[in-house]
Amino acid sequence: MKKLILMTSALTLVGGTAFAASHAGGEIDLSAEVSVTYGDWDARAGGEGFDFTTSLTAALEGTSGGVTYGGSVTVENADSVDLDIIYFSGGFGKFSFARDEWDVIADEVGDLRYEGEFGQFSVAFTADSDDATDDGVDEEWLAEFGYAGAGFNLGLTTDSDSLTELSADVEVGNFTIGASADTDEAWGVFVATDLGGINTKVTYDVDAAGMDVTGLEIGGSTGDVTWELTANTDDETTADISVAFGDASVTIAHDSTNVGGTGDDAENVLMFEYGMNNLTFHVNLNDADE
Secondary structure, X not given: OHHHHHHOEEEEEEEEEEEEEEEOOEEEEEEEEEEEEEEOOOOOXXXXXXXXXXXXXXXXXXXXXXXXXXXXXXXXXXXXEEEOOEEEEEOOEEEEEEEEEEOOOOOOOEEEEEEEEEOOEEEEEEEEEEOOOOOOOEEEEEEEEEEEOXXXXXXXXXXXXXXXXXXXXXXXXXXXXXXXXXXXXXXEEEEEEXXXXXXXXXXXXXOOOOOEEEEEEEEEEEOOEEEEEEEEOOOOEEEEEEEEEOOEEEEEEEEOOOOXXXXXXXXXXXXEEEEEOOEEEEEEEEOOOO
């Protein structure tokens, strides 16, 4: 039995530490993490075995002239350097820069983003720069506008593919009712409420081809137990339940569509986590024999 568990699981030990140092106008945080994993999770080459990873992150944050700025860099396994989000913000809003960070553009990932809130109005702009051709840069972008009123919200999005969507929601008693429609003739409506501590949402969506899907989302928490269930008429079902026991937690998850690619073809996943000080232990098993 012990051999079976090791052969079909991922057992991970993670240790980390951090410290900060101040400088004129800001602070530099250094954090490090090291982990060792045994198992065959996510189809490791050669089957089961050990995997070792290390990372060191240096993050800077400070304020100058009423402008807050920050950024970080992460070195993994001494051979990979990743620049994380670099940003500056103030009364004008927040500008952020990264590489493939914001997954809000259809079929693209944004490299820069602007966000601003001005009273009841909000605006966001995300752009991706992809040097896809030898003749120049292929740019994709998405602009978002919002207005928050007394008991209602309005939203408008438009992108570089000339797709525009208008959305709205309103509070009616204990219910929130919303709808959206775009220039591709796709539209949807939803009703959400809290039924005795259970968050409930019913959706109905019609895509540009006229195909309709009805969905249900419910979830809640009681003490140390949290759970969530989603299902729709496309036979896509997800469910998870998590129970905490002090410093430990156990989660059981099911996904009929394997959204997110957990493992290879796994639909059912069991996860155990235990943390103490700077150490965290993980054990993962799934029905793909990993």
